[in-house]
Each structure stands twice: as structure tokens, then as C-alpha cells.
Amino acid sequence: MGGKVTSVAKKPGKKGLSRNTKRTIVAYSFIAPNFIGFAIFTLVPIIFSFILGFFKWNGNGTPTFVGVSNFTKMFGDTFFKASFINTIMYCIGTVPLTLLAALGLAMLLNKKIKGRGLFRTIAFFPYVASLVAVTAVWTMIFHPSKGPINAMLHYVFNVQNLPNWFGKDLIMFTMVLFSVWRFMGYYMIIYLAGLQGISGELYEAAKLDGAGKWNQFRYITWPQLSATTFFVMVMLTISSFKVYDVAIMLAGGSDGRLGTSSSVLVYYIYQKAFQEWDLGYSSAIAMVLFALVLLITLVQFKGQTKKEKE
Amino acid sequence: MKSLKQKRIRKILVYLFLILASIIMLVPFIWMLSASIKATQEVFSVPFRLIPKTPRWINFKEIWTTIPLLTFIGNTTFLTIVVTILQLLTSSFAAYAFAKLDFKYRNKLFLMYIATIAMPWQVYMVPQFIMMRAMGLNNKLTAIICLQAFSAFGVFMMKQFYTGIPNDLCEAARIDGMSEYRIWWNIMLPLSKPALSTLTIFTFVNTWNDYLGPLIYLKSESKKTVQLGLKMFIGQFSAEYGLIMAGSVITLIPVLVVFLLLQKNFVEGVASTGIKG
Numbered sequence: 001m002g003g004k005v006t007s008v009a010k011k012p013g014k015k016g017l018s019r020n021t022k023r024t025i026v027a028y029s030f031i032a033p034n035f036i037g038f039a040i041f042t043l044v045p046i047i048f049s050f051i052l053g054f055f056k057w058n059g060n061g062t063p064t065f066v067g068v069s070n071f072t073k074m075f076g077d078t079f080f081k082a083s084f085i086n087t088i089m090y091c092i093g094t095v096p097l098t099l100l101a102a103l104g105l106a107m108l109l110n111k112k113i114k115g116r117g118l119f120r121t122i123a124f125f126p127y128v129a130s131l132v133a134v135t136a137v138w139t140m141i142f143h144p145s146k147g148p149i150n151a152m153l154h155y156v157f158n159v160q161n162l163p164n165w166f167g168k169d170l171i172m173f174t175m176v177l178f179s180v181w182r183f184m185g186y187y188m189i190i191y192l193a194g195l196q197g198i199s200g201e202l203y204e205a206a207k208l209d210g211a212g213k214w215n216q217f218r219y220i221t222w223p224q225l226s227a228t229t230f231f232v233m234v235m236l237t238i239s240s241f242k243v244y245d246v247a248i249m250l251a252g253g254s255d256g257r258l259g260t261s262s263s264v265l266v267y268y269i270y271q272k273a274f275q276e277w278d279l280g281y282s283s284a285i286a287m288v289l290f291a292l293v294l295l296i297t298l299v300q301f302k303g304q305t306k307k308e309k310e
Numbered sequence: 311m312k313s314l315k316q317k318r319i320r321k322i323l324v325y326l327f328l329i330l331a332s333i334i335m336l337v338p339f340i341w342m343l344s345a346s347i348k349a350t351q352e353v354f355s356v357p358f359r360l361i362p363k364t365p366r367w368i369n370f371k372e373i374w375t376t377i378p379l380l381t382f383i384g385n386t387t388f389l390t391i392v393v394t395i396l397q398l399l400t401s402s403f404a405a406y407a408f409a410k411l412d413f414k415y416r417n418k419l420f421l422m423y424i425a426t427i428a429m430p431w432q433v434y435m436v437p438q439f440i441m442m443r444a445m446g447l448n449n450k451l452t453a454i455i456c457l458q459a460f461s462a463f464g465v466f467m468m469k470q471f472y473t474g475i476p477n478d479l480c481e482a483a484r485i486d487g488m489s490e491y492r493i494w495w496n497i498m499l500p501l502s503k504p505a506l507s508t509l510t511i512f513t514f515v516n517t518w519n520d521y522l523g524p525l526i527y528l529k530s531e532s533k534k535t536v537q538l539g540l541k542m543f544i545g546q547f548s549a550e551y552g553l554i555m556a557g558s559v560i561t562l563i564p565v566l567v568v569f570l571l572l573q574k575n576f577v578e579g580v581a582s583t584g585i586k587g
Binding site (some may be wrong): 033049105120125140143147148286290293 | 406426545
């Protein structure tokens with residue numbers, strides 16, 4: 001394992017280059033392969049997209065500068081507003097539910113239990129499985145007229161007006177439900193690591209003081225996990241703002257289009273850019289998406305540091 | 311003795327709850343397997359049968375001829391392998407410099423990586439497409455490679471891990487006259503198996519399952535990935551439930567195999583790198 005450490009005689013440094021420059025060159029040679037790719041395919045497009053939001057451009061010819069009109073246009077755009085609200089609703093639904101489910105599962109699993117490893121593995125299945133495949137199953141299981149969920153509601157619970165899980169009213173709910181199912185296992189692992197970092201002595205002391213389970217959770221587990229919770233919240237928020245494929249797979253018909261009841265920001269960015277070739281407007285919406293992500297992350301970060309001070 | 315009884319009841323409750331959770335997580339997969347060997351009209355028949363009276367194994371044969379699944383799988387396999395190798399090599403390479411070498415602009419450069427982690431790809435996918443198109447990469451598999459292989463996340467994750475490895479190890483090797491490249495190859499890489507497995511799974515899963523990237527770039531059928539192909543099939547034959555599920559099962563297998571092979575390290579890796587974030 002340790003590799004063959006052949007004894008190499010000390011070479012004197014090459015003449016001409018100082019040791020420092022040589023070290024810098026070596027260091028940059030390590031970074032270069034990744035950084036060049038990263039700069040071309042990530043950094044430049046990011047800068048490009050900030051600029052593009054102030055132009056009108058269809059991808060060919062010369063862009064025209066239009067100031068902030070791409071941004072003011074959004075206020076009168078009903079489809080944009082619907083996508084914006086849906087994205088926020090999706091976030092509000094997904095983040096707390098996934099967090100609670102993940103924390104709950106992690107706490108159950110943080111005990112000495114047989115089959116723990118197996119359960120941890122199973123919990124990851126929904127996360128690694130391909131979205132197209134699992135959403136295909138979901139649309140079958142929740143099929144309004146034929147699916148087993150509605151069949152159960154009808155025959156076992158005698159529900160007469162069977163819900164259409166993919167209809168206008170319930171689609172956001174179904175999307176949230178699906179996402180909780182998909183992501184809870186992943187965040188459970190992160191919580192599990194957080195729980196294992198809490199010293200057992202804290203609980204011993206609490207038990208001596210006669211603290212019940214709830215107080216142990218409230219005064220030890222929850223505060224000790226605040227860093228983990230912050231991390232999970234940020235990750236969940238960012239990923240919920242990026243939502244696109246879940247909406248397309250669950251709500252998009254065979255033409256892959258979404259209506260105002262299920263459209264999300266990324267879908268609208270995609271439509272504006274690659275269907276209508278209104279690149280400036282699309283980039284302006286992308287900026288709104290970015291501002292949202294940034295804002296929420298900062299708010300959560302503030303809340304987190306405040307909590308730590310207390 | 312009351313508390314002992316209580317403890318027992320509590321334990322049973324915990325097990326019941328975990329079993330319920332496992333069922334919720336597994337039911338869609340069980341349904342998928344079961345439906346994949348059923349005839350379409352059998353899929354929804356009541357009462358539900360896990361294994362149909364006459365399993366239609368032929369679904370697994372037919373799906374290969376109904377859509378060019380082999381082409382799709384070939385494309386996706388190629389992409390996934392190239393992206394994963396590039397990602398592992400370049401990220402761990404760069405991360406070594408960020409974690410263990412001292413040089414000018416180190417922190418500034420690293421900050422650039424960090425700043426883009428929170429930046430959703432969807433924010434800059436449009437200008438990125440325009441650039442790639444100008445480079446002649448539209449409708450080329452190379453576009454997806456460029457898009458996936460140099461993520462900031464990989465560098466960040468590997469750097470977190472390398473920072474945890476004591477500096478003394480590198481110092482000792484330097485005194486022995488090892489070059490930095492050898493230290494990276496002979497010492498760092500073997501030590502970073504958990505982090506590498508984690509990154510492998512993340513990259514593999516992301517590339518294999520990516521939908522929006524290929525949707526934007528890959529237009530002709532001969533270039534499509536499994537996700538695009540499967541979605542296309544569902545769009546065209548939405549009622550062919552048995553075949554759709556057979557296709558789904560096939561596209562799941564590679565990811566599950568990689569995941570199961572590396573999962574022990576993965577759980578450790580997610581746990582340790584996730585928290586330090």
C-alpha cells in the first residue's frame with residue numbers, strides 16, 4: 001500500500017529558476033487541467049449570463065442593449081409570475097418536509113439496530129435511481145383511474161371523488177411528495193453523521209437531571225445539530241430552486257409542455273431560450289433565480305450565525 | 311421491570327417504523343420489477359400479483375428493438391465513463407494543490423470555485439450553450455463531457471478530504487525526495503479512497519441520470535442518452551406500461567451496480583465531507 005519509496009538522492013534545484021517560482025509552477029500545473037475547463041465552461045458563461053440579461057438577442061446577429069426592460073417585463077408576465085410562485089411553493093413544501101423526514105429517520109437509525117446497514121443502503125435507492133424511471137413508476141402508481149393508490153382509496157377507504165394527483169390542483173403536492181421520497185434517504189445519511197458527532201456524555205448528564213426524551217431532543221440534539229441543519233437546509237433550498245425535470249416528468253404531457261399550474265422557473269428559462277430564442281429575457285429570469293438562491297442562502301446563513309451566538 | 315418492558319415496546323415500534331419506511335422507499339422499485347414482466351393489460355389488474363401467472367420475459371427482448379436502446383446505452387456509457395475519469399483525475403489533482411501546496415492566489419482561486427458551487431447550472435446553461443455552439447459542439451457528445459467533467463463541487467469535495475490528511479505525511483515524502491506528482495499518486499490517491507468513491511458515485515449517477523443537459527445539446531437520435539431515449543419512448547407509447555418498465559429496469563441496473571459496489575465508502579464519504587461543508 002505504502003508504495004515503493006525508492007531512495008532518491010537529493011537533486012539540487014535547477015539553475016535559473018528560484019525555488020519559489022518552481023514551486024508555483026508545480027502548483028499551477030496541478031490546478032491547470034481542472035481550472036481551464038472550469039474557467040471556459042463555467043466562469044465565462046456565468047459572466048456572460050450577467051451581461052446577457054440586459055440585451056435582446058435571438059442567438060444570431062448582434063445583440064441590442066435594452067437596459068432593464070427585460071427585468072421590468074417580468075412584472076406583467078403572468079406565466080413568469082406563475083412559475084415564480086410555483087417554485088417558491090415547491091421549495092416551501094419540500095425543504096421542511098424532507099428535513100423532518102430525514103431527521104426522524106436518522107434518529108431512529110441512530111440506535112443499535114439490526115439491519116442498519118441494509119436500511120442505509122435502501123434509503124439511497126430513490127436518490128440514485130434515474131428520474132425518468134422512477135417518475136414513470138410514480139405516474140403509474142398514482143394513476144387517477146387505474147393506479148393502486150386510488151384503487152385503495154376507493155375500495156378500502158370508500159373515497160368517491162378520487163383525486164387526480166397530476167391535475168391542476170394537486171400537481172404541486174404530488175411533486176413535493178415525490179421529492180421528499182426521493183431525497184430523504186440522502187439527507188438522512190448526513191443527519192446520521194451529525195448525530196454520531198454528539199457526545200454521549202451530554203445525554204448522560206441530561207438523564208441524571210431527569211430530562212425526558214423530548215427535553216433531551218430540544219436541549220441537546222436539536223442545538224447540537226444546528227450546523228448540520230444549516231447545511232441540509234441550504235442544499236435542499238438550492239436543489240428545490242433548480243427543479244425542472246421532476247415537473248417535466250410528472251406534469252408534462254407527451255409534448256413536454258407545462259401549464260401555469262406546474263411551471264417552474266427553470267422550465268421558463270428553458271422555454272424562453274431554446275423554444276422562443278429570447279435569450280436576453282431568459283437570462284434575466286435566470287438572474288432572478290440566482291438572486292433567489294443567494295438571498296435564501298444568506299438569510300439562512302444569518303439565522304445560523306445568530307443562533308450560534310445565543 | 312416496567313422500564314424493561316417499555317424499552318422492548320419502544321424497540322418494536324422503532325422496527326415497525328423502519329420497516330414501514332423501507333416499504334415506502336422500495337414499493338416503486340418492486341412495482342417496476344413486477345410490471346416489467348407483465349403484459350400491458352395485466353399491469354393494473356386487481357388483485358395485484360407480484361409475479362404474473364405467465365411472466366412476459368419477452369418485454370426485456372422487445373424493448374431493444376422498439377427503440378435503439380443499445381445506441382442510447384452505448385452513448386451514455388461512453389459519456390459516463392469519460393466524465394467520471396476526467397472528473398476524478400482533474401479534481402483530485404487540483405485539490406491536492408489547494409490543500410497541500412502554498413502558492414500565490416491560492417485562496418482567491420479557491421474562492422472562485424466556492425462561489426460557483428451555490429450557482430445553479432441552470433442560471434448559466436443558456437450562455438454556455440451559445441458558447442459551445444460557437445465552438446461547434448452542438449449535437450456532439452463532447453459538449454456533455456465539457457459540461458460535466460470540471461465541476462467545482464469535485465474540487466471542493468476532494469480538497470475538504472485532503473485537508474484532513476496530516477501535512478507531515480507530505481513533508482516526510484518531500485524530504486525523501488519525492489516529487490509532488492509522486493506524492494499525489496503514491497500517497498494521496500491511495501489514502502483518499504472514500505472521497506474518490508463518493509465522487510465516483512456522484513459523478514456517475516449525475517451523468518448517467520442527467521436529463522436537461524442532453525436535452526439541450528443532443529438532438530439526433532444516434533446521439534441520445536438513455537434518459538432521453540426512455541423519455542422519448544414514454545412520450546410515444548405512453549400506454550405500453552410493461553415495456554416502459556422493462557426499459558426502466560435496464561437503465562437502473564448500471565447505477566445500482568456502481569452504487570452497491572462503492573456504497574460502503576460512499577456513506578462514509580457523504581457523511582464526512584457533507585458535514586465539513
